[in-house]
Amino acid sequence: MPAVLVYVTTSDGAADEVALQALALGAQVAAGGPVHALVIGDAVAAASLGAYGASQVHVAEHASLAAFAPDARARVIADCAASVGAAVIVGPGTEGGNTVLARVAARADLPFSANCSSASGLNPMSVTRSRWGGSLAEAARLHGDRVVISAAPHTVAINQTGGSAAVSTFAPALDDADLVVRVVDKVAPAASGISLAEAKVVVSGGRGVGSEAGFAPVEDLAGLLGAAVGCSRAVTIAGWRSHTAQVGQTGTKIAPDLYIAAGISGATQHMAGCRGAKKILAINKDNEAPIMGDADYAVIGDLFEVLPAISAEIRRVRGA
């Protein structure tokens, strides 16, 4: 029963959903052993982690940790892991999570397996990890007395134990070298305010939308459904939407209840980002588009007729 340390990322006083999934993976590996959670600077979020399987919570407080600095975070995680004797370090398999965990592994020359959906045992640890943008599940073994893994987003169910955990705060040691790479500015995306990664409904447009202005019916339907607007890479490359809206292997990975894909062919790299959707509705002129193989529902037709028709029907039913 190895001791496990889980790096829990937070936003505005709450643990990120993907971090709670990492905590569940950590508990899986610990198999009854201690599950330590590490939170950087967010004592409010830390207090709730006992209810999700943490047996002990550590909060690192340091003025320099307010802005995202991956090397600094890696040092805090490595030092915390050493002090609690953690044999396994787990974190969320997000861009930020993997960026930090790769540094943890590199600093101490530890093996790192990113984007795992299951893990058990130690030296060797057996993992199932997501490869090729989620289109391949690979069974692998990790050798080492201390290993680092990240949880593939939305592949591990959150563990609501309802328990409680002791929370302790510590001041980590950091120096200037740890802060060379850091966020110095943030530019808010020009979006509706609904987060693509967390939205329950996402309406996306692809090359079939034809232009920036062509997104009007996509936005109209998204507005009616309280949905986030997404897009394919063909769209971001054309400059019609910002990269923050891109769904896919090199964009955001989403797991909404409903994904509506209009004018999107369904390339492997796109589907890698939306395979977690509970239901996919494809709207496409081509009944042989690859997305038809993944879609739960399909409307074969011109999106400029189909999307307005759906919106009109929603308005009619709502009496608006």
Ligand SMILES: Cc1cc2nc3c(=O)[nH]c(=O)nc-3n(C[C@H](O)[C@H](O)[C@H](O)COP(=O)(O)OP(=O)(O)OC[C@H]3O[C@@H](n4cnc5c(N)ncnc54)[C@H](O)[C@@H]3O)c2cc1C
């Ligand atoms: C390393 C790498 C990473 C990548 N990462 C991503 C990624 O993260 N996300 C991503 O999306 N792609 C990614 N791609 C690109 C991917 O391979 C595809 O090129 C891209 O997804 C295609 O976008 P699309 O479906 O919008 O365009 P297309 O493949 O051109 O499809 C357009 C679709 O619209 C339909 N259509 C046209 N007009 C209409 C209309 N009026 N009404 C209805 N349907 C219509 C067509 O029938 C067609 O099926 C990546 C590629 C590589 C090599």
